[in-house]
Amino acid sequence: MPELPEVETVRRDLAGALGGARVSDVVVSGKRSIRRQHPDVFAAALAGARLESFARWGKYLLLGLDSGQVLVAHLRMSGQLLLALRRDAVMRHTHVRVMFSDGRELRFVDPRTFGELFVTSPDLPELAGLGTDALALDLGAFRALVGARRARVKPLLLDQRAVAGIGNIYSDEILWSARLRWYRRADQLRPIEVRRLHEAIGEVLTAAIAARGSSLGDGQYVDLAGLPGTYQERHMVYGRAGAPCPRCGRPIERTVVAQRSHFWCRACQR
DNA sequence: ACAAATACCTGTAAGC
DNA sequence: TGCTTACAGGTATTTG
Numbered sequence: 239m240p241e242l243p244e245v246e247t248v249r250r251d252l253a254g255a256l257g258g259a260r261v262s263d264v265v266v267s268g269k270r271s272i273r274r275q276h277p278d279v280f281a282a283a284l285a286g287a288r289l290e291s292f293a294r295w296g297k298y299l300l301l302g303l304d305s306g307q308v309l310v311a312h313l314r315m316s317g318q319l320l321l322a323l324r325r326d327a328v329m330r331h332t333h334v335r336v337m338f339s340d341g342r343e344l345r346f347v348d349p350r351t352f353g354e355l356f357v358t359s360p361d362l363p364e365l366a367g368l369g370t371d372a373l374a375l376d377l378g379a380f381r382a383l384v385g386a387r388r389a390r391v392k393p394l395l396l397d398q399r400a401v402a403g404i405g406n407i408y409s410d411e412i413l414w415s416a417r418l419r420w421y422r423r424a425d426q427l428r429p430i431e432v433r434r435l436h437e438a439i440g441e442v443l444t445a446a447i448a449a450r451g452s453s454l455g456d457g458q459y460v461d462l463a464g465l466p467g468t469y470q471e472r473h474m475v476y477g478r479a480g481a482p483c484p485r486c487g488r489p490i491e492r493t494v495v496a497q498r499s500h501f502w503c504r505a506c507q508r
Numbered sequence: 509a510c511a512a513a514t515a516c517c518t519g520t521a522a523g524c
Numbered sequence: 525t526g527c528t529t530a531c532a533g534g535t536a537t538t539t540g
Contacts, residue, residue, distance in 0.1 A: 240533060270517090297534080314534050316518075331518085350517045352534065393511085398535075405533055452533080456520065459533065497513075499531085 240313045242372055242403030243446035243469065244459050245297050248319055251462035252301065252344075253292035255321055259338045260288045268333025271346055274356040274364065283307055283357035284336060295371055296402025300362070307357050310364070311346070317353025320345045321462045372403040372439055380436045384424045391427070391435070392420035392495055404439070407452055407476045410501045412438045414475045414485075419507045420495055445472070452476075475501040 240248070264281035266272050272280045283305070291302030299319075301309040311319065322345050324337060334346035334355055346355060358364055370379065383401070387394055394400055395409040404412065413420060415438035418431060427435065446452060446469040453459045453466030454477070460466055470477075474484050479492035483503040493500050 244533080312534085315532070348517095349519065350532090350534095352516065388510090396534090407533060454533070456532075458519090496511085 240317070240451070240459050241297060241405035241408050242294075242443055243408070243449075244451035244467065245294055245299060245313065245403070246447050247450045247461050247467060248313075249292050249294045249299055251321075252289075252299070252319070255462060256289050256338070256342075256344065257292070258288060258290070259340065259342070261285055261336055262339040263337040265335040265337070266333070267335075268331075268348075268351065270351045271333040271348060271354055272356065273354055274358075280355070280357055284309065295362075295365065296368055296398055297405070298365060298368070298402075302360070303357075306360060308360050308362065309355065309357050310362070311355045312353055313348070314350070314352035314354070316350040316458050317346065317348040318458070318460060318464075319462060320347060320460075320464055367399050369398060369400045369402045372401045373443055375401060375436070375439070377433065377436050380439075381429075381432055384427060384432050384435070387424040389424055390421045391418055391424055392500060394424050395439075396496075396498075401439075403443070406498050407473070408442055408446065410476045411442045411446075411474060414501075414503060414507060415442055417507050420500055420502065445469070475503065477501065 261284045264284050266277040266281060269277050287303040287305050289301055290304050293300040297312060299311040303309060322343055324341050324343055329347060331349045332345050332347045336344040392409055392413060395404045395412060416435040418435060449467055449469035450461060451459060451467030452469040454470060475490050478490045478501060480489050483490055483506060486505045488503055488505040490501055490503055
């Protein structure tokens with residue numbers, strides 16, 4: 239579910255709420271969420287540590303600890319990080335509770351259990367191969383990347399080894415903004431089209447962050463306080479099959495690309 | 509060397 | 525009112 243804008247929203251919330259907080263205890267009730275290491279190893283690495291920094295790389299959250307290690311979180315499709323008080327009722331699908339010495343706690347809730355948390359060293363060996371963050375790519379680097387890839391643009395935007403952070407919602411919004419069809423080959427885009435695509439990535443992701451991300455009808459993405467974002471109100475194509483294109487009025491189409499829904503406008507995407 | 513299919517899960521909505 | 529099916533923001537692995 240969450241893509242770069244949603245993860246960035248949670249990152250900012252965490253930085254505002256938990257800077258300097260000290261972990262007193264960790265409870266792992268769903269060990270599938272801690273599958274890269276033994277839950278006891280995970281808990282021991284966190285116990286007594288203080289949260290010092292809050293970074294993001296693509297869709298990964300990187301919480302730096304005063305021990306020098308890093309708590310890594312990926313929400314995948316249905317994961318949520320929620321700030322609670324220890325006395326608050328624990329909702330269904332809560333798999334990990336990171337308790338702080340001041341009575342607050344960070345809860346990892348994840349119905350589909352695809353998400354995960356782990357503690358690792360600051361060189362992040364598990365993230366080797368992850369591409370440059372989508373908001374850190376300047377035009378020159380983006381040109382070099384795109385020019386070297388034969389892939390179609392939509393699969394390329396979704397490939398986290400190429401560019402990190404873009405998922406199914408934002409790839410469609412970006413392609414609509416750049417007026418490009420999904421199947422255009424990256425290395426065959428004209429220079430002006432590469433420029434439009436790069437600009438669209440920055441504009442769409444930045445606007446979505448300002449709106450605190452997209453929350454769809456099922457309420458799966460919420461911020462640290464459990465509140466939804468509002469960027470779904472500004473989706474131009476995603477989830478709007480049959481509705482008029484905001485640019486030209488022709489109906490938005492839905493087609494299946496690489497087993498995922500793809501929303502686009504036949505008239506103004508070329 | 510690729511792309512496509514599959515697997516991992518639960519919840520919800522739509523169709524019958 | 526059920527019951528069945530399709531689909532969902534992601535990604536690692538297997539298959540072709």
